[in-house]
Amino acid sequence: MAEARKSMIKIKPKKFKVGDTVKVDFIVIHPMDTGLKKDKKTGKIIPAKYIDNITFLFDGKPFTTMKVWETVSTNPYFSVNYKVTGKGKITVDYTDNTGEKNSKSKKLKPKG
């Protein structure tokens, strides 16, 4: 864990019940360098640095795994659906190609 990245998990809609299908949005501040661009000041190529593996977990159980490449935009955004089964914690683990590991969690509180 080199540095803590800013990231965010959003559940849409805000109010939901057990059995509802919600959208889980995950946004992270990350450069996603392709390894093709040149630094305008120094003229050197910026080395590739992109997120390559993402796992969405609910209470430690993975429900969606992703493999992504540098073709995903800077500050990437990923959205998947999830059927709420009860109270718990949604965690997103992600690693990038330089071996940087991070994780972000959010509590899931269904009402009713």
Next chain:
Amino acid sequence: MERRKFIQSMLTASAVAATVTPVALMAKEEAKKAAPKGPNALSIDAAIDAITGGKGAKDSDKVQLTVPEIAENGAVVPVKVHVDHPMEENNSVKAIHVLAAKNSNSRCADVMLTPANAKAYFATRIKLSSTQEVVGLAELSDGTFIKAGKSVKVTIGGCG
């Protein structure tokens, strides 16, 4: 008479020059663009072969791909893939793949889904180097592959 001939020849020569140079330049630029580069360079056919194991994918209406018709900024192009298929234990969408045909690395994202997702849906934002086709490819639990493609016009490319 000589002066007239001279001027005529000058005109034709300049016209020829004017038509030849841009074409030559364009060809050069295209050659530059077409050259695959980067550590993960992969063409769309190779990518589809790698995903499907050489089986290929059928075009289907079940894959609903939502992309803008014209993207002003190629660095941020929103893509939504929705597969009209049930998500049950033995009859589900296993994976959704997002591909961009003309990027040097055409693979963008592989999303492995489980029945806990309830709906086969995935959204993200991708980079597009130029005007090209974006393909959404879905793997079903019975081992078949379905796909849908849509072309996106890109005003400013975003792949460095």
